[in-house]
Amino acid sequence: MHRYSFHLAYDGSQYFGWQVQPGLPTIQAVAESVLSRIQKAPVRIVASGRTDAGVHALAQVAACDLTVSIPPENLQKAMNRLLPKDIRVMAVARVPASFHPRFHARAKTYRYRIFRGQVCPPFDRNYVWHFPYPLDEHKATNAVPLFVGRHCFRAFAAADERYTAEADMCREVFSASLQRQGDELSYVIRGSGFLKHMVRNIVGALVEVGVGNASADDLRQMLASGTRHVGIRTAPPGGLALMDVEYAPEAFLPQDISGI
Amino acid sequence: MHRYSFHLAYDGSQYFGWQVQPGLPTIQAVAESVLSRIQKAPVRIVASGRTDAGVHALAQVAACDLTVSIPPENLQKAMNRLLPKDIRVMAVARVPASFHPRFHARAKTYRYRIFRGQVCPPFDRNYVWHFPYPLDEHKATNAVPLFVGRHCFRAFAAADERYTAEADMCREVFSASLQRQGDELSYVIRGSGFLKHMVRNIVGALVEVGVGNASADDLRQMLASGTRHVGIRTAPPGGLALMDVEYAPEAFLPQDISGI
Numbered sequence: 001m002h003r004y005s006f007h008l009a010y011d012g013s014q015y016f017g018w019q020v021q022p023g024l025p026t027i028q029a030v031a032e033s034v035l036s037r038i039q040k041a042p043v044r045i046v047a048s049g050r051t052d053a054g055v056h057a058l059a060q061v062a063a064c065d066l067t068v069s070i071p072p073e074n075l076q077k078a079m080n081r082l083l084p085k086d087i088r089v090m091a092v093a094r095v096p097a098s099f100h101p102r103f104h105a106r107a108k109t110y111r112y113r114i115f116r117g118q119v120c121p122p123f124d125r126n127y128v129w130h131f132p133y134p135l136d137e138h139k140a141t142n143a144v145p146l147f148v149g150r151h152c153f154r155a156f157a158a159a160d161e162r163y164t165a166e167a168d169m170c171r172e173v174f175s176a177s178l179q180r181q182g183d184e185l186s187y188v189i190r191g192s193g194f195l196k197h198m199v200r201n202i203v204g205a206l207v208e209v210g211v212g213n214a215s216a217d218d219l220r221q222m223l224a225s226g227t228r229h230v231g232i233r234t235a236p237p238g239g240l241a242l243m244d245v246e247y248a249p250e251a252f253l254p255q256d257i258s259g260i
Numbered sequence: 261m262h263r264y265s266f267h268l269a270y271d272g273s274q275y276f277g278w279q280v281q282p283g284l285p286t287i288q289a290v291a292e293s294v295l296s297r298i299q300k301a302p303v304r305i306v307a308s309g310r311t312d313a314g315v316h317a318l319a320q321v322a323a324c325d326l327t328v329s330i331p332p333e334n335l336q337k338a339m340n341r342l343l344p345k346d347i348r349v350m351a352v353a354r355v356p357a358s359f360h361p362r363f364h365a366r367a368k369t370y371r372y373r374i375f376r377g378q379v380c381p382p383f384d385r386n387y388v389w390h391f392p393y394p395l396d397e398h399k400a401t402n403a404v405p406l407f408v409g410r411h412c413f414r415a416f417a418a419a420d421e422r423y424t425a426e427a428d429m430c431r432e433v434f435s436a437s438l439q440r441q442g443d444e445l446s447y448v449i450r451g452s453g454f455l456k457h458m459v460r461n462i463v464g465a466l467v468e469v470g471v472g473n474a475s476a477d478d479l480r481q482m483l484a485s486g487t488r489h490v491g492i493r494t495a496p497p498g499g500l501a502l503m504d505v506e507y508a509p510e511a512f513l514p515q516d517i518s519g520i
Binding site: 009010011056076080085086087088089090119120121122123125127 | 270271346350380385
């Protein structure tokens with residue numbers, strides 16, 4: 001067996017997210033079907049994490065095992081020939097059999113784009129949240145640092161996760177910023193890992209603060225209590241993109257454990 | 261009757277071009293159906309010129325007559341509410357009944373994007389020509405000024421126009437440039453008007469020069485003779501976008517002639 005890692009970029013607009021779902025087009029299903037054609041036998045691919053329906057990636061990291069040994073650049077070319085143009089393999093590398101794209105990930109960076117102009121340019125329609133309504137951006141920006149640090153993010157997880165008893169909803173946010181660039185508000189968050197809908201709910205919460213539906217104190221309380229006492233919207237998926245997944249160098253050294 | 265002008269931006273990927281074609285989705289057909297819903301009676305819309313299937317626009321100019329008088333900003337909002345998100349009305353203005361978006365246009369600017377990297381980012385797939393093959397960009401760039409000035413562009417018109425006897429295939433190119441920006445070659449051309457496929461054929465010709473299939477002298481000869489003695493490809497439509505249409509200020513003054 002030969003393990004390969006991939007950097008994948010995809011436009012998630014036409015997909016029901018990363019994870020295989022019977023009868024629905026997903027990134028994982030398409031990537032696996034292409035790899036299976038190359039190997040002429042079923043192949044499973046594992047990613048650093050799922051992305052939701054409509055969410056994009058500039059550098060998702062994934063890995064698979066192949067029985068055949070193929071030079072990485074040839075594998076990349078073969079995959080890009082077979083993949084639809086909205087999924088691209090940006091890089092391929094041989095990795096030790098112990099490398100695991102999810103377990104070994106140390107940090108992930110997401111970006112969320114909010115378009116503030118009155119008319120959303122047609123070319124950005126699938127890549128931004130069009131929010132032309134009044135918004136106190138200063139207030140929203142001031143609430144950004146609240147989420148930095150180690151917190152229980154239960155109140156910001158998806159509803160179906162929020163009410164489960166999963167022990168550990170603690171995640172560490174290393175940094176976060178919200179910046180105006182022309183007509184766009186760009187939110188970037190880097191952290192140890194993210195719960196389902198967590199980034200979209202944080203963005204939604206910041207917008208509620210900017211709109212005046214919630215205060216910074218409300219958000220502080222939600223982080224402390226783990227319950228949502230104020231309604232917050234989940235920002236739509238199109239504005240979100242996985243920008244980067246980081247690994248410790250040791251992840252690429254041969255080890256005893258086999259992750260996949 | 262009240263005449264209105266529009267600045268339209270559209271992602272042409274999903275359309276069979278500007279012009280109405282029975283049974284096919286076109287920008288004009290969609291815009292007319294939306295205006296007809298607003299007026300509750302058929303409306304015809306006239307543009308500065310057609311764009312081909314798959315070609316985009318950042319600022320197409322169009323006009324129509326309405327029996328109802330609507331404040332321009334309300335008309336813009338009503339249209340954007342009814343239009344699909346890949347067509348946007350960026351601006352609306354009241355114009356004199358004499359204003360004609362095609363006859364009064366004095367200059368148009370087009371941009372053509374060529375992506376030179378090995379792997380085309382999924383987000384750009386509909387907006388660039390992915391050309392990762394060897395290309396002498398210096399040679400191609402040197403041929404760019406050949407097309408500037410007043411020329412007969414018959415050899416660079418679409419095949420179905422090229423062999424017709426249309427008297428005037430002379431157009432004036434005011435300026436043109438080809439520039440490298442990162443992995444992208446960006447061609448910008450501004451001229452008095454353009455024949456069908458003219459920009460895509462000029463880009464195709466420049467690429468043939470860069471590839472070594474044609475020389476600058478071949479292009480010079482084609483401009484002089486009006487015949488294509490060397491095959492040139494028509495650059496694919498997705499790379500092309502109409503960027504700007506310019507009018508003399510007089511176009512917006514009331515006149516006696518009624519253009520539409």
